[in-house]
Amino acid sequence: xxxxxxxxxxxxxxxxxxxxxxxxxxxxxxxxxxxxxxxxxxxxxxxxxxxxxxxxxxxxxxxxxxxxxxxxxxxxxxxxxxxxxxxxxxxxxxxxxxxxxxxxxxxxxxxxxxxxxxxxxxxxxxxxxxxxxxxxxxxxxxxxxxxxxxxxxxxxxxxxxxxxxxxxxxxxxxxxxxxxxxxxxxxxxxxxxxxxxxxxxxxxxxxxxxxxxxxxxxxxxxxxxxxxxxxxxxxxxxxxxxxxxxxxxxxxxxxxxxxxxxxxxxxxxxxxxxxxxxxxxxxxxxxxxxxxxxxxxxxxxxxxxxxxxxxxxxxxxxxxxxxxxxxxxxxxxxxxxxxxxxxxxxxxxxxxxxxxxxxxxxxxxxxxxxxxxxxxxxxxxxxxxxxxxxxxxxxxxxxxxxxxxxxxxxxxxxxxxxxxxxxxxxxxxxxxxxxxxxxxxxxxxxxxxxxxxxxxxxxxxxxxxxxxxxxxxxxxxxxxxxxxxxxxxxxxxxxxxxxxxxxxxxxxxxxxxxxxxxxxxxxxxxxxxxxxxxxxxxxxxxxxxxxxxxxxxxxxxxxxxxxxxxxxxxxxxxxxxxxxxxxxxxxxxxxxxxxxxxxxxxxxxxxxxxxxxxxxxxxxxxxxxxxxxxxxxx
Amino acid sequence: xxxxxxxxxxxxxxxxxxxxxxxxxxxxxxxxxxxxxxxxxxxxxxxxxxxxxxxxxxxxxxxxxxxxxxxxxxxxxxxxxxxxxxxxxxxxxxxxxxxxxxxxxxxxxxxxxxxxxxxxxxxxxxxxxxxxxxxxxxxxxxxxxxxxxxxxxxxxxxxxxxxxxxxxxxxxxxxxxxxxxxxxxxxxxxxxxxxxxxxxxxxxxxxxxxxxxxxxxxxxxxxxxxxxxxxxxxxxxxxxxxxxxxxxxxxxxxxxxxxxxxxxxxxxxxxxxxxxxxxxxxxxxxxxxxxxxxxxxxxx
Numbered sequence: 001x002x003x004x005x006x007x008x009x010x011x012x013x014x015x016x017x018x019x020x021x022x023x024x025x026x027x028x029x030x031x032x033x034x035x036x037x038x039x040x041x042x043x044x045x046x047x048x049x050x051x052x053x054x055x056x057x058x059x060x061x062x063x064x065x066x067x068x069x070x071x072x073x074x075x076x077x078x079x080x081x082x083x084x085x086x087x088x089x090x091x092x093x094x095x096x097x098x099x100x101x102x103x104x105x106x107x108x109x110x111x112x113x114x115x116x117x118x119x120x121x122x123x124x125x126x127x128x129x130x131x132x133x134x135x136x137x138x139x140x141x142x143x144x145x146x147x148x149x150x151x152x153x154x155x156x157x158x159x160x161x162x163x164x165x166x167x168x169x170x171x172x173x174x175x176x177x178x179x180x181x182x183x184x185x186x187x188x189x190x191x192x193x194x195x196x197x198x199x200x201x202x203x204x205x206x207x208x209x210x211x212x213x214x215x216x217x218x219x220x221x222x223x224x225x226x227x228x229x230x231x232x233x234x235x236x237x238x239x240x241x242x243x244x245x246x247x248x249x250x251x252x253x254x255x256x257x258x259x260x261x262x263x264x265x266x267x268x269x270x271x272x273x274x275x276x277x278x279x280x281x282x283x284x285x286x287x288x289x290x291x292x293x294x295x296x297x298x299x300x301x302x303x304x305x306x307x308x309x310x311x312x313x314x315x316x317x318x319x320x321x322x323x324x325x326x327x328x329x330x331x332x333x334x335x336x337x338x339x340x341x342x343x344x345x346x347x348x349x350x351x352x353x354x355x356x357x358x359x360x361x362x363x364x365x366x367x368x369x370x371x372x373x374x375x376x377x378x379x380x381x382x383x384x385x386x387x388x389x390x391x392x393x394x395x396x397x398x399x400x401x402x403x404x405x406x407x408x409x410x411x412x413x414x415x416x417x418x419x420x421x422x423x424x425x426x427x428x429x430x431x432x433x434x435x436x437x438x439x440x441x442x443x444x445x446x447x448x449x450x451x452x453x454x455x456x457x458x459x460x461x462x463x464x465x466x467x468x469x470x471x472x473x474x475x476x477x478x479x480x481x482x483x484x485x486x487x488x489x490x491x492x493x494x495x496x497x498x499x500x501x502x503x504x505x506x507x508x509x510x511x512x513x514x515x516x517x518x519x520x521x522x523x524x525x526x527x528x529x530x531x532x533x534x535x536x537x538x539x540x541x542x543x544x545x546x547x548x549x550x551x552x553x554x555x556x557x558x559x560x561x562x563x564x565x566x567x568x569x570x571x572x573x574x575x576x577x578x579x580x581x582x583x584x585x586x587x588x589x590x591x592x593x594x595x596x597x598x599x600x601x602x603x604x605x606x607x608x609x610x611x612x613x614x615x616x617x618x619x620x621x622x623x624x625x626x627x628x629x630x631x632x633x634x
Numbered sequence: 635x636x637x638x639x640x641x642x643x644x645x646x647x648x649x650x651x652x653x654x655x656x657x658x659x660x661x662x663x664x665x666x667x668x669x670x671x672x673x674x675x676x677x678x679x680x681x682x683x684x685x686x687x688x689x690x691x692x693x694x695x696x697x698x699x700x701x702x703x704x705x706x707x708x709x710x711x712x713x714x715x716x717x718x719x720x721x722x723x724x725x726x727x728x729x730x731x732x733x734x735x736x737x738x739x740x741x742x743x744x745x746x747x748x749x750x751x752x753x754x755x756x757x758x759x760x761x762x763x764x765x766x767x768x769x770x771x772x773x774x775x776x777x778x779x780x781x782x783x784x785x786x787x788x789x790x791x792x793x794x795x796x797x798x799x800x801x802x803x804x805x806x807x808x809x810x811x812x813x814x815x816x817x818x819x820x821x822x823x824x825x826x827x828x829x830x831x832x833x834x835x836x837x838x839x840x841x842x843x844x845x846x847x848x849x850x851x852x853x854x855x856x857x858x859x860x861x862x863x864x865x866x867x868x869x870x871x872x873x874x875x876x877x878x879x880x881x882x883x884x885x886x887x888x889x890x891x892x893x894x895x896x897x898x899x900x901x902x903x904x905x906x907x908x909x910x911x912x913x914x915x916x917x918x919x920x921x922x923x924x925x926x927x928x929x930x931x932x933x934x
Binding site for chain 2: 012022258340354
């Protein structure tokens with residue numbers, strides 16, 4: 001395991017330079033009592049050489065005194081920090097642990113499994129990019145597993161490692177692993193996870209933690225440490241529109257007025273226009289000031305100080321936004337709330353909300369329903385007790401800038417503070433603003449794509465169906481559109497029938513015309529998406545380059561390529577419209593598959609092998625994908 | 635496109651925390667212990683508020699038993715007009731002649747450091763004290779919040795900590811209560827050294843190996859920093875090339891034999907080393923949960 005061993009110092013300077021390039025991954029471990037989380041983290045620390053001799057010596061001492069492993073080292077004692085926990089043998093709070101490899105630094109939030117500590121789990125999850133969900137192989141998927149996964153998904157974590165632990169106690173049986181994995185995949189299918197990596201481990205014995213275990217020859221995936229070291233966590237915060245809550249106004253003298261804050265998303269350069277919310281006033285960034293000198297660009301994550309060209313009134317709590325795609329502003333929201341206090345949440349009571357650098361007075365005007373964290377069933381309830389989750393309407397005493405939590409975690413997440421005790425009593429995730437009509441009036445000049453979409457209560461997207469003639473693109477697209485309509489979504493389908501006969505009636509089937517055909521269809525789809533619609537496009541669109549151009553016309557995640565895959569033989573055998581027969585007979589020129597090429601997608605978002613499935617099954621896959629991508633929600 | 639490294643992200647988080655303290659607390663203070671973590675914290679504070687000066691004072695609680703080189707280093711900062719450095723000494727303790735040799739390390743630390751700190755916080759009515767503790771240092775610190783609340787009696791209740799979500803810190807306190815803030819919570823010892831290297835931050839020369847007079851006691855090398863160190867019969871100070879991995883009161887801080895005289899050599903030595911940073915500190919060995927107890931009583 002050369003990667004984790006103490007490095008050789010032939011050249012300490014170049015070693016150091018390489019260490020300075022490390023990236024940071026924050027993850028959370030969750031699981032129920034005795035699943036072995038602490039043991040696993042203890043082992044990760046031990047294996048990554050983060051345990052020093054004196055710590056190991058004191059660990060051996062304590063293992064004898066408090067340990068549950070006889071003469072063996074009890075790794076859990078390394079992480080169960082507080083004296084009370086060591087005596088009771090349980091973890092009762094969030095502990096942060098650190099280890100690093102040559103590629104990454106890791107910050108681990110170790111959180112307790114007991115039901116009463118749901119709030120601690122949410123705390124750990126709020127800053128994590130990835131979750132390790134522990135499962136005891138002997139017990140399988142439990143209620144707690146469901147609860148933890150629900151909270152993890154609620155807080156917006158997209159990547160899950162399913163650690164199926166204690167494999168040593170089930171004789172490293174592959175079928176146990178497979179069964180748990182398939183059960184987990186099924187119930188987590190609508191959690192919006194982008195990846196689920198299952199790994200069979202024994203934290204105690206070390207199987208598949210750092211190296212692949214000889215005792216699980218049937219497992220061909222990476223060991224846990226390697227996976228953590230290499231998993232790609234795409235931070236989309238950098239590509240989102242610029243947002244920076246103003247934390248502090250820097251005014252050392254009359255000549256300097258800077259706005260200090262940490263950039264939540266996007267990037268900013270001198271000369272770019274910003275808009276301050278909630279006032280709505282615009283200005284241009286003059287300088288990005290840091291002690292090391294002015295920057296030409298500042299990006300998501302950086303703490304900077306901006307100066308502006310105009311003297312506009314900005315104070316702590318305001319949010320500086322990209323002028324062309326500002327956040328929304330409202331004083332009434334629908335939010336999902338997790339209660340963290342022994343005294344229940346009461347509608348009508350006045351609380352303090354803190355979001356970004358802004359505090360506001362807050363009231364819950366109505367609780368719509370409570371969510372059972374174990375079954376996710378909606379229940380009628382007026383109040384929320386400790387560790388309960390509900391969907392509520394809230395009203396503030398002032399307008400604040402926000403984005404929906406699922407679009408931007410730090411622009412839509414807030415904490416609730418009790419006015420009397422000053423305790424943090426709850427957390428909230430903004431779903432959308434209420435009283436939309438007054439919003440539109442207030443922002444009459446700024447009816448944006450986001451606004452149009454939020455008025456429709458949906459996320460716009462282009463579903464691009466490509467495939468050979470006769471593959472069944474339109475059939476599947478029709479079913480999907482009907483299902484979306486049934487869910488109250490606003491849609492439109494573009495296909496040859498309604499485009500070729502009108503807008504594109506001047507185009508033929510030469511390569512040049514095919515390119516222009518797709519370009520126009522792409523532009524129309526983009527306009528419709530801008531109007532807030534879910535657009536289904538059903539065209540052969542044989543060339544990768546044109547599909548790529550359309551993909552690049554819209555934001556990331558807004559183009560979902562659906563490859564309706566059928567063999568030429570099968571399409572020709574079906575030949576619903578008799579077109580293949582004519583093409584073979586030379587009556588139609590430039591027919592895709594016959595005398596014009598079809599370039600199959602290399603990495604479509606959805607790949608439908610329609611030779612092997614019915615159209616409604618194909619539509620299932622697309623709907624699932626829309627849930628996973630967050631286009632549709634529960 | 636600028637790509638942020640893990641140090642960039644740690645720096646940005648710390649700056650965010652420091653600004654949040656300055657913007658939302660009435661009367662904050664930054665603890666200044668003269669050690670490397672304090673040097674890093676001071677550097678971060680300068681960055682956080684540039685071009686303005688640091689908008690709160692620094693406080694050094696002087697136990698009167700610090701290394702002379704530490705005091706010299708501190709006094710340079712004291713003369714810097716852009717920095718407001720307060721020094722507090724527990725005068726009652728001085729009058730009672732409290733010291734590590736006469737009263738033992740536990741009593742000395744409690745009276746000169748813990749009580750001295752409480753006196754200073756009460757005297758100036760500070761409502762926030764920024765400290766350089768890191769979560770990787772000790773097990774009970776791993777569970778402490780970044781904004782950690784103290785009762786009017788300066789006590790920490792580990793079972794009643796406020797949840798900290800995202801980067802939202804609840805900074806509200808009741809009259810008399812205060813908060814300890816730890817902007818370096820997520821840094822490790824290695825991060826600190828790498829950052830010192832990257833930013834060329836000045837630190838006390840005691841961190842670098844040099845011939846120094848030491849005596850060996852209970853396996854710990856104690857530096858003979860002044861003539862207050864009572865020598866045992868037959869004990870003879872010897873010159874050894876040593877350095878310190880952590881700095882405190884000189885009689886309570888063990889030296890390590892080392893050849894490392896530059897930052898890069900220190901980092902190299904650290905990566906090879908097999909003992910943890912706090913090992914040289916006598917204070918942690920009293921009882922298994924000694925740090926947790928001291929923190930509950932108000933130790934930083």
